[in-house]
Amino acid sequence: MPGGAETAAPFGRRLAEKIRARGALCAGIDPHPGLLDAWDLPRTVPGLEKFALSATEILAAEVAVIKPQSAFFEAFGAGGIAVLERVLAVAREAGALVLLDVKRGDIGSTMGAYTAAYLDGHSALAADAVTVSPYLGFGSLAPAIEAARAGGRGLFVLARTSNPDAAALQNALLPNGKTVAQSIVDEVAAVNAGTGPLGDVGVVVGATVSPGELDLSALGGPVLAPGFGAQGATVSDLRALFGRDLRGVLAASSRDLLRRGPDPAALRAGVREIQASIR
Numbered sequence: 001m002p003g004g005a006e007t008a009a010p011f012g013r014r015l016a017e018k019i020r021a022r023g024a025l026c027a028g029i030d031p032h033p034g035l036l037d038a039w040d041l042p043r044t045v046p047g048l049e050k051f052a053l054s055a056t057e058i059l060a061a062e063v064a065v066i067k068p069q070s071a072f073f074e075a076f077g078a079g080g081i082a083v084l085e086r087v088l089a090v091a092r093e094a095g096a097l098v099l100l101d102v103k104r105g106d107i108g109s110t111m112g113a114y115t116a117a118y119l120d121g122h123s124a125l126a127a128d129a130v131t132v133s134p135y136l137g138f139g140s141l142a143p144a145i146e147a148a149r150a151g152g153r154g155l156f157v158l159a160r161t162s163n164p165d166a167a168a169l170q171n172a173l174l175p176n177g178k179t180v181a182q183s184i185v186d187e188v189a190a191v192n193a194g195t196g197p198l199g200d201v202g203v204v205v206g207a208t209v210s211p212g213e214l215d216l217s218a219l220g221g222p223v224l225a226p227g228f229g230a231q232g233a234t235v236s237d238l239r240a241l242f243g244r245d246l247r248g249v250l251a252a253s254s255r256d257l258l259r260r261g262p263d264p265a266a267l268r269a270g271v272r273e274i275q276a277s278i279r
């Protein structure tokens with residue numbers, strides 16, 4: 001069935017099980033043009049297909065979560081989207097959960113259409129979870145939260161992103177004295193309240209963020225921590241930021257992992273080395 005049938009088990013529970021079995025690494029599938037060059041592939045749809053499917057086949061057999069970044073596929077038009085659909089199917093077959101990185105966020109009515117694209121089991125682009133932006137107002141995400149929960153899927157809400165420009169906006173103080181990022185974390189915590197050890201709605205907090213900026217103690221959901229590897233964050237940064245117990249924290253790496261290909265054995269060895277470093 002396109003996109004996979006609606007699943008009975010909640011996303012948070014499925015994610016916790018997958019992390020227990022495979023560790024907390026999230027492998028990004030980001031087919032940068034420079035990586036296609038490095039893999040000696042043309043910057044064409046067949047080149048994209050070879051890159052994305054080979055990387056996904058290897059990585060999805062190893063890690064808990066595969067995170068394709070949609071923009072790199074969209075850049076190739078309809079042919080690129082068709083490859084993305086196959087990446088989702090291949091990752092799922094290999095046993096990984098798929099977090100589609102689309103960072104969507106719009107007024108509620110349009111959010112409903114994004115929901116139909118990414119969180120409805122009848123869509124070929126349906127994923128186990130997607131990244132969403134709350135910066136049109138947290139309430140605008142309501143249709144996505146509802147659809148995700150109804151279908152056993154999840155969301156990762158941008159709170160404090162890894163890019164250097166993020167701090168000015170996301171650390172700005174609101175009239176209630178909280179930072180914007182903390183208020184997003186608290187909104188997500190309220191959604192997760194009472195939904196079990198790991199709720200279905202997570203936040204994105206870059207691994208590059210300084211420790212102490214955010215209080216995640218009441219979150220009750222997973223954290224996606226990109227910025228590990230190519231953007232400079234290390235395993236010690238992850239521990240300093242999130243504490244020693246990294247269960248529920250998905251360290252995400254794209255370029256630092258993918259640069260280890262195209263040799264399948266080297267890519268497999270690379271992902272295992274990174275997994276071991278965060279275990």
Ligand SMILES: O=C(O)c1cc(=O)[nH]c(=O)n1[C@@H]1O[C@H](COP(=O)(O)O)[C@@H](O)[C@H]1O
Nearest residue numbers: 069101131161162206226230231253254255
């Ligand atoms: O939501 C994301 O995945 C994300 C949030 C964030 O704060 N920072 C961030 O880098 N990302 C994504 O994570 C990936 C990081 O890629 P690398 O720097 O190559 O590991 C890219 O796909 C980014 O779009």
